Amino acid sequence: MDLLAQVVREAPVPLWVIDSHGLVALANREAIRFLGYRGDDDVVGGPSHDLLHCRRPDGTPYPEHECPIVGSAGSEPATEWFVTREGDTRPVRWSTRSISEGHATLLSFSPEPRAEARIVRELRRRGPGVRTSPAQARAELRESLCRTISTRFTDPQFTTAELAAAAHLSVRSVQALFAETGTSPAAEIRRVRLEHARELLVRGHAVQTACLASGFLDPGTFARAFRQRFGCAPSQVPASLSA
Structure with a gap:
């Protein structure tokens, strides 16, 4: 036994x-x-x-x-x-x-595995007088994915595939949801990481600390992505804000 x-x-x-x-x-x-x-x-x-x-x-x-x-x-x-x-x-x-x-x-x-279609159907089963369109259901699902990103972005191993697996959706479905707003899950993960890194730099943390604490493993990749988004190097953030 x-x-x-x-x-x-x-x-x-x-x-x-x-x-x-x-x-x-x-x-x-x-x-x-x-x-x-x-x-x-x-x-x-x-x-x-x-x-x-x-x-x-x-x-x-x-x-x-x-x-x-x-x-x-x-x-x-x-x-x-x-x-x-x-x-x-x-x-x-x-x-x-x-x-x-x-x-x-x-x-x-x-x-x-067919979570997205079922989410739409279940949301439509709300009480009398409450109507949820497919677009609204997809927006709610997208918001849920964004919440997952906000709690897991510091993990450097967190990718689009991990995001999709957490929601029990295919990678293709997740990409399609973000494409509706003109972005991608990978871009959203990177955006959240960069915003967090910038906040750490403003608070006086070292560049390397901000890099690693935001889910980046390679300082070079971090610096290039940061400059592309904010128009300055990570080391220039305090000076640029005080100017």
Whole structure:
């Protein structure tokens, strides 16, 4: 049994076991990672529905009695929206199987790759009188991507591919979203990095410190990009502002 439990825990697919009372009996590492929790203590013993999706993508409550997962005796693959510990909404493809002679439910899920189209559909399902056009939905998705950039730009390994993976979208979809505003995800990442570097320089930090703290690894690349955007070398920032 210990070996089987270890296999489940280390499986590359998110697995989640719900007991007959609707509580989480087991969650493997991948499920915990996907939902942004720190470990077993955050989820095991807690109400499964609340931990997976206590609200809908538009922010309205999601009553447990409407949830197709808790109490399911087994289902074919379907789509849902799960909510991470940080409150981010993620589209998933899920299925369940009855285990332990019907006393528990094994839930497996994976990111839904067609996130963008589903975001549009879910946003259209808002309450009466609330209308969301495809353009508005795409704008909201773009804003979400920008928020991700603002929290991860200092990582020099953060790229367009990483941004797309975080949102469960293809690189092409992310590029198309930014193209609508006349830019690109790579350009936006660089813009945020340069703005941050400039702020550090204004506050008196050394050029090398500003370079590395903003996600640049190569000082030469940083200097060229900085000059192209601001019209001066990084070392000239304090003098140019005080002139």
